[in-house]
Amino acid sequence: MIRIARGDEPPALRRERHKRLAVARLKKLRGGAFSDEDLRGYDVAREALWEAQNRRCAYCETEEDLDEHAVEHFRPKGCAYHRLSEDRTLREDTDSEYAGGYWWLTWSWENLLFSCATCNGRSHKGSLFPIFGDPLAELDTCIDAEQALLIDPTREDPLDLMEWVPREEEVNDEVDYTQWCWIPRPIAPTSHPSGLSPVERANTTIRVFKLDGTRVERISHTIRTMLCGWVKPTLVHLSLGEETRARARWDDLTRWLSTTQHSGACWSALRRLREHQPALRSLSAPPRPGRHDAPPPAAFGGLPPTPPGVSDERWLRQLETNTPTDEQITILSGLGSELSPLCALQDDEARQHEWLTLARGHAGSLDHLTALALWREIAEAPCSDLPPPLVPQEAVALLRQGEAASINEALVLICAGPVPKPWCERTIAPLSGKRWQQFKRYLTHLVNAERLTFLNDCYQTREV
Numbered sequence: 171m172i173r174i175a176r177g178d179e180p181p182a183l184r185r186e187r188h189k190r191l192a193v194a195r196l197k198k199l200r201g202g203a204f205s206d207e208d209l210r211g212y213d214v215a216r217e218a219l220w221e222a223q224n225r226r227c228a229y230c231e232t233e234e235d236l237d238e239h240a241v242e243h244f245r246p247k248g249c250a251y252h253r254l255s256e257d258r259t260l261r262e263d264t265d266s267e268y269a270g271g272y273w274w275l276t277w278s279w280e281n282l283l284f285s286c287a288t289c290n291g292r293s294h295k296g297s298l299f300p301i302f303g304d305p306l307a308e309l310d311t312c313i314d315a316e317q318a319l320l321i322d323p324t325r326e327d328p329l330d331l332m333e334w335v336p337r338e339e340e341v342n343d344e345v346d347y348t349q350w351c352w353i354p355r356p357i358a359p360t361s362h363p364s365g366l367s368p369v370e371r372a373n374t375t376i377r378v379f380k381l382d383g384t385r386v387e388r389i390s391h392t393i394r395t396m397l398c399g400w401v402k403p404t405l406v407h408l409s410l411g412e413e414t415r416a417r418a419r420w421d422d423l424t425r426w427l428s429t430t431q432h433s434g435a436c437w438s439a440l441r442r443l444r445e446h447q448p449a450l451r452s453l454s455a456p457p458r459p460g461r462h463d464a465p466p467p468a469a470f471g472g473l474p475p476t477p478p479g480v481s482d483e484r485w486l487r488q489l490e491t492n493t494p495t496d497e498q499i500t501i502l503s504g505l506g507s508e509l510s511p512l513c514a515l516q517d518d519e520a521r522q523h524e525w526l527t528l529a530r531g532h533a534g535s536l537d538h539l540t541a542l543a544l545w546r547e548i549a550e551a552p553c554s555d556l557p558p559p560l561v562p563q564e565a566v567a568l569l570r571q572g573e574a575a576s577i578n579e580a581l582v583l584i585c586a587g588p589v590p591k592p593w594c595e596r597t598i599a600p601l602s603g604k605r606w607q608q609f610k611r612y613l614t615h616l617v618n619a620e621r622l623t624f625l626n627d628c629y630q631t632r633e634v
């Protein structure tokens with residue numbers, strides 16, 4: 171195992187999560203049970219994970235094809251078994267250690283990995299997820315709220331906790347590599363922030379994934395390739411005093427190590443070999459494999475927060491039926507502090523005034539106006555009686571043609587231009603009296619009194 175960095179979450183996964191998690195939560199609220207079909211849709215992340223993991227299984231680091239293997243949930247989605255028996259024979263029919271799975275993390279990027287069918291299978295990890303203490307509360311998305319015993323390769327470097335070493339003490343370049351295995355590194359318990367024994371966590375990881383069993387042969391094959399292809403030739407060059415050729419060979423090895431499968435075991439074996447081969451210590455140590463350029467995730471992706479003035483159920487239904495765009499969600503999240511005081515106002519006049527001021531403040535952006543229009547549609551009474559932010563099609567056209575830099579500017583151009591009459595006929599003539607009053611209040615912020623009088627005259631003298 172080596173350190174993994176997933177990179178950015180694919181937007182397709184975020185959209186799946188918003189929609190499917192909303193559906194699942196609504197189902198839970200109504201007391202329904204999940205079917206297999208409910209917990210699907212996460213497969214859109216598979217290719218991105220596979221690429222981020224350099225096409226390797228996250229656990230055994232074997233190179234695998236994309237099509238034949240699955241997205242693995244580090245915290246199992248359907249059901250989870252939290253306690254291991256001494257011989258790791260816990261099975262799904264022993265119910266005392268069983269807990270419902272982490273269904274709400276089914277589409278969370280921070281919970282997904284690409285893994286081979288063996289590591290993910292029931293004879294290996296399957297639904298096992300041993301923990302210390304209590305499991306994460308349902309819907310909790312704080313990663314630190316639970317102490318997992320398995321090593322999460324996206325949160326810490328497995329090579330800090332375990333190493334590939336010979337079963338026998340004697341080490342030389344002729345050693346039988348089938349006699350090597352993964353063991354925990356001797357680390358003091360206090361050195362890990364969770365307070366859990368790092369040795370116990372490494373031991374649990376090796377047992378659950380059976381890293382000391384069937385994988386040894388495949389790892390040994392890769393290590394033999396490393397020995398015969400680079401280490402032995404390097405040693406020969408060194409023994410003949412051919413420093414330059416030895417370094418070139420060693421550089422090749424370093425490059426190979428950054429791309430090969432089982433690089434964690436190879437790097438670990440190399441570290442041990444350098445300790446026992448003084449000649450190799452004259453060459454620089456190859457860099458530790460894995461990606462160390464990203465901070466560990468602090469929280470799992472969940473649902474976008476419910477905007478103020480909107481009930482949870484209504485927000486879930488909105489996400490279920492008509493998923494808002496990423497822009498709208500971001501804007502609504504940012505508008506929370508402006509919308510909350512508006513919702514608290516009791517007086518109709520004051521609320522309308524606040525709303526129009528708010529709409530005017532965001533009139534420079536079509537995305538903001540669209541987000542506000544969405545909020546107005548789904549907000550609970552008494553906010554639903556507010557006039558919608560008006561975005562005339564002509565203004566949008568001017569904006570798209572680059573003739574105006576903002577909605578405000580476009581409206582001023584339309585309302586104050588030399589021949590506003592055709593626009594008046596198309597846009598304001600069909601409005602009802604109440605709607606015209608609302609629009610007029612909006613225009614008050616955009617045009618001068620003279621122009622407003624002119625527009626009002628246009629409305630009053632329109633042909634109905």
Ligand SMILES: [Zn+2]
Binds near residue numbers: 230288
């Ligand atoms: Zn694997």
